[in-house]
Amino acid sequence: MADRLAGVALARYTTLRTGGPARAFAEADTTADLVGLVAEADRDREPVLVLGGGSNLLVSDEGFGGLVVRVVTRGVEAVPSGDGRVLVTAQAGEDWDALVARCVAEGLSGIECLSGIPGLVGSTPIQNVGAYGQDVSQTVTGVRVYDRGTGEVADLTAAECGFAYRHSAFKHDPERHVVLAVTYALERSALSGPVAYRELAARLGVEIGERVPLTEAREAVLELRRGKGMVLDPDDPDTRSAGSFFTNPVLGPDEAAALELRAPGHPRWDMPDGSVKIPAAWLIENAGFPKGYEKGRARISTKHTLALTNPTGEAGAAELLALAREVRDGVHEKFGVWLVNEPVLVGASLQLS
Numbered sequence: 037m038a039d040r041l042a043g044v045a046l047a048r049y050t051t052l053r054t055g056g057p058a059r060a061f062a063e064a065d066t067t068a069d070l071v072g073l074v075a076e077a078d079r080d081r082e083p084v085l086v087l088g089g090g091s092n093l094l095v096s097d098e099g100f101g102g103l104v105v106r107v108v109t110r111g112v113e114a115v116p117s118g119d120g121r122v123l124v125t126a127q128a129g130e131d132w133d134a135l136v137a138r139c140v141a142e143g144l145s146g147i148e149c150l151s152g153i154p155g156l157v158g159s160t161p162i163q164n165v166g167a168y169g170q171d172v173s174q175t176v177t178g179v180r181v182y183d184r185g186t187g188e189v190a191d192l193t194a195a196e197c198g199f200a201y202r203h204s205a206f207k208h209d210p211e212r213h214v215v216l217a218v219t220y221a222l223e224r225s226a227l228s229g230p231v232a233y234r235e236l237a238a239r240l241g242v243e244i245g246e247r248v249p250l251t252e253a254r255e256a257v258l259e260l261r262r263g264k265g266m267v268l269d270p271d272d273p274d275t276r277s278a279g280s281f282f283t284n285p286v287l288g289p290d291e292a293a294a295l296e297l298r299a300p301g302h303p304r305w306d307m308p309d310g311s312v313k314i315p316a317a318w319l320i321e322n323a324g325f326p327k328g329y330e331k332g333r334a335r336i337s338t339k340h341t342l343a344l345t346n347p348t349g350e351a352g353a354a355e356l357l358a359l360a361r362e363v364r365d366g367v368h369e370k371f372g373v374w375l376v377n378e379p380v381l382v383g384a385s386l387q388l389s
């Protein structure tokens with residue numbers, strides 16, 4: 037079994053560059069190790085943090101009082117499915133964007149708009165990773181997990197994953213499953229899925245619903261993302277973030293009517309179920325928090341209002357949380373809408389202690 041190290045600083049393993057020491061830290065490069073480490077910790081009632089690429093985490097300055105298991109399992113397999121698609125199964129520790137690049141190069145369509153998202157395959161079902169009109173719920177057909185409740189390895193169907201906007205059964209019950217591998221059903225095609233996102237369609241010079249060569253879709257998405265500091269780049273301080281810090285709020289009819297009174301004509305996406313999704317970036321900017329807004333050493337990205345950043349790498353988690361609270365409270369005061377954080381907070385909370 038993998039060695040356990042004591043006192044490893046977690047800041048170097050998170051893209052926000054925050055996080056104090058882990059009481060214990062181990063890397064799992066086989067599925068057996070991953071399951072074994074978590075099972076042993078569970079037997080000893082030791083808290084466990086499963087760590088992927090650290091790109092959706094804000095870890096407290098106090099660190100983590102338990103075992104951090106970093107997932108570094110590798111392997112990708114592709115087999116034909118019965119219905120003409122290709123089933124691509126990747127181990128949890130595979131780099132997500134490398135998998136997207138490989139699928140695009142091999143003429144497999146369905147995840148190209150998810151190019152440039154940091155992190156690992158095993159994390160993609162956790163918050164149903166999505167961008168530019170695609171999310172993984174559209175292609176995931178199965179997730180192999182270690183169920184910490186039963187102590188068994190199980191294969192979950194897509195329906196059992198409970199996917200929703202930036203949400204899933206895994207996020208709902210975060211202590212229960214360790215994702216071991218994910219299977220995506222992709223179409224063998226040189227063309228992208230139908231372009232579903234207005235900004236991407238405009239960049240590609242096509243109408244919504246048209247399809248474009250896979251490589252063009254990937255390049256256009258990467259270009260758009262780079263312009264917003266949403267592709268990790270050591271030379272771009274705006275990418276020292278966890279991506280979007282807040283999800284776009286989804287309001288029921290009463291809340292939507294109340295917001296319409298406060299901000300007539302505000303931008304909105306009407307959802308098929310009657311709810312209304314509001315761009316969180318619009319709320320933040322119009323509550324008085326422009327791009328580049330600073331609090332201590334934490335800053336709103338100069339390119340993307342939704343990303344809170346640690347531009348010098350010297351801000352602690354406490355400073356990022358202080359900025360997040362100020363933004364959340366300012367939006368609530370002005371618009372009556374509570375923003376919800378997208379990254380997972382470890383040993384930290386947006387409530388004041």
Ligand SMILES: Cc1cc2nc3c(=O)[nH]c(=O)nc-3n(C[C@H](O)[C@H](O)[C@H](O)COP(=O)(O)OP(=O)(O)OC[C@H]3O[C@@H](n4cnc5c(N)ncnc54)[C@H](O)[C@@H]3O)c2cc1C
Pocket residue numbers: 051085086087088089090091092093107128153154155156157158159160162163164165166167210213214215216265266267268275277278279280380
């Ligand atoms: C610049 C930037 C841009 C981003 N853009 C997007 C975007 O466009 N769309 C989007 O959806 N997200 C985006 N994100 C957020 C992030 O990249 C994704 O959520 C990603 O899937 C997180 O992967 P990770 O491996 O880094 O997960 P981590 O941050 O390591 O972990 C996230 C959570 O998943 C859990 N977890 C990780 N691996 C496993 C596993 N194998 N089993 C069980 N639990 C696990 C962790 O315990 C933690 O709770 C962005 C982040 C950054 C920094």
